[in-house]
Amino acid sequence: MKLLMHEFMVTQQTISRIWTRGRDSAASTGCAKVSSRKKGRCGAPPKYATTDVRTIITSTQTADRSTFRSMSSSTGVPKTSLWRLLQAKKLSRRTNLPWRVLDKTFMTLQKVKEESMKVQGDNVYKLPYLRKDVQEKAGVRELRPSCDPEVASCDPEVASCDPEVASCDPEVAVLEALESRLADEDLVDEMAEL
Known part of the structure; x- marks a missing residue:
């Protein structure tokens, strides 16, 4: 007993209480459960429910929720709470970019990848200029640019x-x-x- 007290730095009453709790739970359920019952019952209760935060955020204008800082100042919810909800997958990120901008970016990345492969992974290539806006106006732009036979x-x-x-x-x-x-x-x- 003294060895356990010294190893875990607890009192004899604590060891006795844990031992009794494990013995009682083993007798009733067949499995000794001695985990802390403090988890979930301690600390400050959450100030904002997830649904409340979601309604608060969606009620603000889109321009006021572009960053955590602007979202926090417009809603009154602290940045740390917003970040914690995002990490817990209670909130999700979204983008206001139109699909055309994303399409252009995708085409540029494909072309850059192709140019990089031409120089065998080195970064000494010239950035391609695809004239995507002109292609779009003419109606000939394809989502996937044709591949270069060299690559x-x-x-x-x-x-x-x-x-x-x-x-x-x-x-x-x-x-x-x-x-x-x-x-x-x-x-x-x-x-x-x-």
């Missing part, structure tokens, strides 16, 4: 830029080649078992 043929065994191929992305082509190779190996294994 697609970096590994001639794996990647190809055929129009019949579903994707010209070299990474997807590599995965497709691996899948077909695994399928071939499975066939060889089946034939070997016969």
Whole structure:
């Protein structure tokens, strides 16, 4: 007993109380439950319920909720409470960006990835200028820009830029080649078992 008292730095009454609680719960349920009953019963109660915070936030203007600081000042809910609710997945982020802006960003990222692959991962490439606005006005802009044969043929065994191929992305082509190779190996294994 003294060894436990010294090891956990508690009094004899605490050890006795925990032991009695475990013995009683083991007798009634078959499993000794000695975890602290303090959890959830201590500390300040939450000031704002999740539904209340949600209604407070949605009642403010969109411009007033662009950052945590502006949202906090417009709603009166502290930044830390908002952050805690976001981390607990009670609130979700959203964006006001129109889909066209996101589409343009996606196309630029694809082109940058392609240029980066041309220089084998180095960052000495020139940023591409796709004239996306002009393409959109003309109605010829495609969501996925056509792939460059140089990039697609970096590994001639794996990647190809055929129009019949579903994707010209070299990474997807590599995965497709691996899948077909695994399928071939499975066939060889089946034939070997016969």
